[in-house]
Amino acid sequence: MKSLVRFGLLSFAFIGSLCPVDAAPIILWHNQSGQQARFFQKVVGEFNASGRFKEKIQAETGLELESILIPQIDSSVRPDMLFIPSDMIGLYRELYLSEIPSSWKRAQTGIPDDVYQLLTFEGKIYGIPVLGGNHLVLFYNKSHVSVPAKTWQELRDQGQALRSKGIKLIGWPFLEPYYFLPFLQSLAPWTPEQLNTNAMESALSAYHQLTVSGLISAECGQDCNTSRFYRGEFAYAISGDWAVADAKLKLGNRLGIADLPKFGERPLLSGRGLQCLVFSNPKTFSKHRALFLEFGRFLQSEAIQSRWASEALRKPLHKAVATNADDGRATLIPSSKATFYAWLAMKQGLSALRGKTPDFKAIARQIQDVFEQIARTGLQQNAGKR
Structure with missing residues (x-):
């Protein structure tokens, strides 16, 4: 009986080996x-x-x-x-x-x-x-906007009429470094290794002022330029070319696309x-x-x-x-290791813009310090600090 069982098991194994x-x-x-x-x-x-x-x-x-x-x-x-x-x-x-x-x-x-x-x-x-x-553009809802703003001052001018209709002006993930970068690059060319600069301080100040003036909330996240914009909650959104297909699917011919508005006389320079x-x-x-x-x-x-x-x-x-x-x-955008380190460092620094009276010089110094720490110790020791 044992030999029959053994034969049966061997036969099953052999047949199984022939099956794909x-x-x-x-x-x-x-x-x-x-x-x-x-x-x-x-x-x-x-x-x-x-x-x-x-x-x-x-x-x-x-x-x-x-x-x-x-x-x-x-x-x-x-x-x-x-x-x-x-x-x-x-x-x-x-x-x-x-x-x-x-x-x-x-x-x-x-x-x-x-x-x-x-x-x-x-x-x-x-x-x-x-x-x-992989670059940023300005989306706008044609149901709310007939002529898209070409400058941030024009955006401000449109804001009061929009708010009177219960429509928020503009949204994007405010604390994400890739969206902050155009403001920084409008002041000076960006070098990932050099973050503690006068341009960084000025860009942080100007960026924070957008929240102080009520143009955008510092708490605006990934939904501000996607689902909430698609629902009509915002008249404008800063988003990327990767989102054009989604936006057209949701808004159809109500979707408008334009260049990022100038900041004063300076163009905002997205990465790509x-x-x-x-x-x-x-x-x-x-x-x-x-x-x-x-x-x-x-x-x-x-x-x-x-x-x-x-x-x-x-x-x-x-x-x-x-x-x-x-x-x-x-x-x-450079493809160096320093670029990725800079994203991590700026993400930490931008979180300080939630405060009412941030110290922009201190934030710029912090961003540089975090960058140098990551460069010294590597990603493993800094992975949990984002």
């Missing part, structure tokens, strides 16, 4: 949301359906990408790919990014060579550029950059190199780039479909 077993998915983390996430998921699904590879890419959104920047992260949960902005590429060592083959640029003739400069360190490329843009595919798990890159690189070619292909423009309303990079439309008044 689904390959473990390739995990891709991305920072897209709304319409962008839906389009990206569709593109990933089409690549999987091509049948060229038995392994399938599993795209996951809604994740706090910055959590993976801790070098000691458990390798068992490390994603295989990331779709991230170029200002994170400077952390290529902390992210364990795999080098893109040196022949890539020569083979992918549709993508301009110069965009790779932002992704190159010590002569090696660490990302596949997919999209341009690239959206890139990177490979963040050296073991799986070595094992599935052909799949990873083919997915990169797929995202850079003329067909997908064209659809990114027409369906997701993003800025493609492929020469055949890229438009001459500029990024508004925008400057290229």
Whole structure:
């Protein structure tokens, strides 16, 4: 009887070994949301359906990408790919990014060579550029605004009439550094390593004055330029090109888009950059190199780039479909490690603007001190201090 049981178990194991077993998915983390996430998921699904590879890419959104920047992260949960902005590429060592083959640029003739400069360190490329843009613009609701303001003074002038109708003037995530940056860059060019400057003090003061004058609340968060703006609570919102598709879906022909209003006579200069595919798990890159690189070619292909423009309303990079439309008044954000450190430092400093009488000189000094501390000790020891 025991021999029959043993034979049965062996037979089951043998038959089971002949049955196909689904390959473990390739995990891709991305920072897209709304319409962008839906389009990206569709593109990933089409690549999987091509049948060229038995392994399938599993795209996951809604994740706090910055959590993976801790070098000691458990390798068992490390994603295989990331779709991230170029200002994170400077952390290529902390992210364990795999080098893109040196022949890539020569083979992918549709993508301009110069965009790779932002992704190159010590002569090696660490990302596949997919999209341009990532810049800020001014949204306005045409139901509330007939002629968009070109200056902040014009905004103030429109505010009283709007408030009399129960409509708030403007919203954006006030304490987020990327939204503060245009005010800083309107005064002087921004260098991530040099944050304790006269320009920083002046920009902090001017930014805080927006809350004192009642133009915006310092507590305005991510909902101010998304759901609350879409509901008509705000007449204006500062948002990014990544949100145009969502805004058009919600507002239709009531959505207007304009340049950021001038601050006095000075234009507000948004940042801009690239959206890139990177490979963040050296073991799986070595094992599935052909799949990873083919997915990169797929995202850079003329067909997908064209659809990114027409369906997701993003800025493609492929020469055949890229438009001459500029990024508004925008400057290229460096992809150095210092840039990411500066975001963390400014986020801490901006939180002090909630106070009624902040010391702008002290805040600028604090921002510089936090930057230097992170530069000395690394992300691991500062990850919980945001």
